[in-house]
Amino acid sequence: MPPEDLTRECKGCAGVVDVCLIPEIEFDLDQLVKHLTGIVEKKGHCVVCVAEGAGQQLLEKQTDDRTDLSGNPILEDVGRFLRRTFKSKIKDADLKYIDPSYMIRSVQTTTGDRILCKVLGQSAVHGAFAGFTGFTVGLVNTHYVFLPIPTIIQATRSDWEEEVAAAVHPLATRPFPVF
Template identity: 65%
Template sequence: AHAIAQECLRQNVVCNVVGVPKSIDNDIQIIDKCFGFDTAVEEAQRSLICARVEAKSAAGIAIVKLMGRQSGFIAMNASMASGVVDVCLIPEIKFSMAKLLEHIGKILNKKDYCVVCVAEGAGQDVLDGSAGGTDASGNPILKDIGTFLRDAFKHEFKGVDVKYIDPSYMIRSIPTITTDRIYCKVLGQAAVHGAFAGFTDFTAGLVNTHYVMLPTTTIIQSARTVDPKGRQWNRLKTAIRQPDLY
């Protein structure tokens, strides 16, 4: 949107350009949340609850890989919401395979099963970088942390049933929940109001629970990420009793 607005300005084209930020990973700066994020977390936590049933019934390990290339907001929030996760791995927090395996071993000794939630961008340093190349959106293609963990767990915990679940496409394709539908309508109205008021190169969003209009440049400087020292992450670590794994 910013590039289009700048090109219109360069060519003296009168055109109001409005961007409504969308990212399933919720990694847009300043904005409280992107539309669709609540829906994604709602469906993701259902996948985690189902994974617990699978893990507990087989006395094994269930790995659920969720979206989150640079930011672990979906994995973190879904883990907190579900109340069934034992280990949560996100891109912002490095982990050691040795410490991870040791921690999971303790969990299995205590209750016979374990649920691991991992964001797709987590542990790329453990996997020795990216898979190479970029996707259609220009993002680096990541190696599959889910299959890597599955194979590592099978090798370490002989005889333990290990299930790997990737519900990404199911999460992306479901109908939105009520809060997201309302949010989208309000954002659309704000975008139209701003354009009719003569504004351009701006975005509509929710900031500190208030609907506002912001210059597009304020939200595109870098990706928003989970704060490793923030309350949300430490609240989750305390809830699931996850130690530092690095």
């Protein structure tokens, strides 16, 4: 799991993060630096969380449209770019850049995770043997259910709406999307 995936579930970082950069809202780099400087002056520190795909408009686009094995575009590493930018523009800051990918991958799974994965996997096999296609297995109201993939991908997530409602985004260069 890429470290940026942590912010796909923004609730996990809600109480700690001062600025959460997400791909759905473009931001101006100079405004971001100014905003971060203000937070550091006020609080003495600032925590920035960068979601996968955020800030891609700031990076040079690769000439080839590279994709991973799943067909998803390979995104540039905006975290390292932002670290270099912050170091050059905020001279007196003691900057820490944490890429938690190894910390995440090195943690043992819990018993609950193992059981969940086992039941989901077994349910998927049962569905396939029963002749179902184009489905996934999920947990809905404490029941394991078959879910049609088209239904899942067209549904909007309430997490996104909660993030927009909870976050103050003074850096947005365009209006928030309305769902």
